[in-house]
Amino acid sequence: MTKINKNYLELQGSYLFSTIAKKVKAFTEANPEKKIIRLGIGDVTRPLTPTIISSLHSAVDEMANKETFRGYAPDLGYEFLRSAIAANDYKMRGCDIEADEIFVSDGAKCDSGNIQEIFGEDNVIAVCDPVYPVYVDSNVMAGRSGKAIEGTGKYSNIIYMPCTKENGFAPECPTEVPDIIYLCFPNNPTGATITKTELQKWVDYANEHDSVIIYDAAYEAYIKDEDVPHSIYECDNAKTCAIELRSFSKNAGFTGVRLGFTVIPKELVRDGVSLHTLWARRHSTKYNGAPYIIQRAGEAVYSDAGKEEIKGLVGYYMTNASYILKGLKDAGYEVYGGVNAPYIWLKTPNNMTSWEFFDHLLETANVVGTPGAGFGPNGEGYFRLTAFGDYNDTVEAISRIQKM
Numbered sequence: 001m002t003k004i005n006k007n008y009l010e011l012q013g014s015y016l017f018s019t020i021a022k023k024v025k026a027f028t029e030a031n032p033e034k035k036i037i038r039l040g041i042g043d044v045t046r047p048l049t050p051t052i053i054s055s056l057h058s059a060v061d062e063m064a065n066k067e068t069f070r071g072y073a074p075d076l077g078y079e080f081l082r083s084a085i086a087a088n089d090y091k092m093r094g095c096d097i098e099a100d101e102i103f104v105s106d107g108a109k110c111d112s113g114n115i116q117e118i119f120g121e122d123n124v125i126a127v128c129d130p131v132y133p134v135y136v137d138s139n140v141m142a143g144r145s146g147k148a149i150e151g152t153g154k155y156s157n158i159i160y161m162p163c164t165k166e167n168g169f170a171p172e173c174p175t176e177v178p179d180i181i182y183l184c185f186p187n188n189p190t191g192a193t194i195t196k197t198e199l200q201k202w203v204d205y206a207n208e209h210d211s212v213i214i215y216d217a218a219y220e221a222y223i224k225d226e227d228v229p230h231s232i233y234e235c236d237n238a239k240t241c242a243i244e245l246r247s248f249s250k251n252a253g254f255t256g257v258r259l260g261f262t263v264i265p266k267e268l269v270r271d272g273v274s275l276h277t278l279w280a281r282r283h284s285t286k287y288n289g290a291p292y293i294i295q296r297a298g299e300a301v302y303s304d305a306g307k308e309e310i311k312g313l314v315g316y317y318m319t320n321a322s323y324i325l326k327g328l329k330d331a332g333y334e335v336y337g338g339v340n341a342p343y344i345w346l347k348t349p350n351n352m353t354s355w356e357f358f359d360h361l362l363e364t365a366n367v368v369g370t371p372g373a374g375f376g377p378n379g380e381g382y383f384r385l386t387a388f389g390d391y392n393d394t395v396e397a398i399s400r401i402q403k404m
Ligand SMILES: Cc1ncc(COP(=O)(O)O)c(C=O)c1O
Pocket: 042, 106, 107, 108, 109, 110, 112, 132, 184, 188, 216, 218, 246, 247, 248, 249, 255, 259, 260
């Protein structure tokens, strides 16, 4: 008889965004005349920029000719893209990362879920609380989480690192030492960042304890402040303890196009084995490479015109972020994030729970956001709005919230 992977039965509830979608669907069916504004999910709304579009078109044309047609892409990514990434995202920031330490993929969500596969099942992971749910759920599926602890939203074998307003939503290094530490800055959901000095403490801690940091920098393009690092490899000795995840989704609007990459330095060794080698093996066995057409579009992101256009996209969303931040502050809300990140993290008013505020916002202002509790116990009492909406919709949403 076929057996299922019983770890899946440990997953708690349905995925956050499907619960939201169900609630919004029910509200829309009951109130078809109301115009809903969605500032919930982290999807972009601006179209791809002209330079990206023209690179996509010419790559499509190449596929129509026998001489320029491409079949399977190299498993680890085309050299032209890996070199562009190494030069622009790393060398230009003083990080010594080579093209062959970059593994091109179809996005950071898959990589953040898949990367745990190269680690033993008995590793203890640490996550921020609140956290991007994929890190936890993918470890539950792998059998690394232990049992769900009834009524807490937590698992017995996971170390939770509280991110509260008292610590600026940046966790302390835990006293119980984890084997794998997930960090994400600029943070989803809180919009918090940490300085290079603070990140260096994590790198030193990981090196001292032989832990590995999985550093999700999907939102690095939103960093404005000089003292906030774009890459963990800006810190000394990060190459012996850190893996970095990146995405083209939030900077270049590739959420539907799909492109990302993972960096594993060759110096990163655990249990006497190179993690670079393990990931290369995993990638070449289970992955057949991101499409050529999309990798050409990724290359175009690093052209001079591409860089300018991407600045424009990020600027558009950050205008929204500033508008939300100011509008909510003016309305008396306690708000965080939104400066180096496209996420605004607000304290729910009148001691409402996150889901109570979700319902209140949906029913009163017809605005959809994301309940903080969906990201972990310490998200309770908070709520996430995103800056990825249309500017006019964002203005309208804030005006409705101000009238609530
Ligand atoms: C922290 C974080 N990492 C990764 C992703 C997913 O990125 P991608 O679109 O490249 O899969 C998201 C998307 O919301 C995210 O918030």
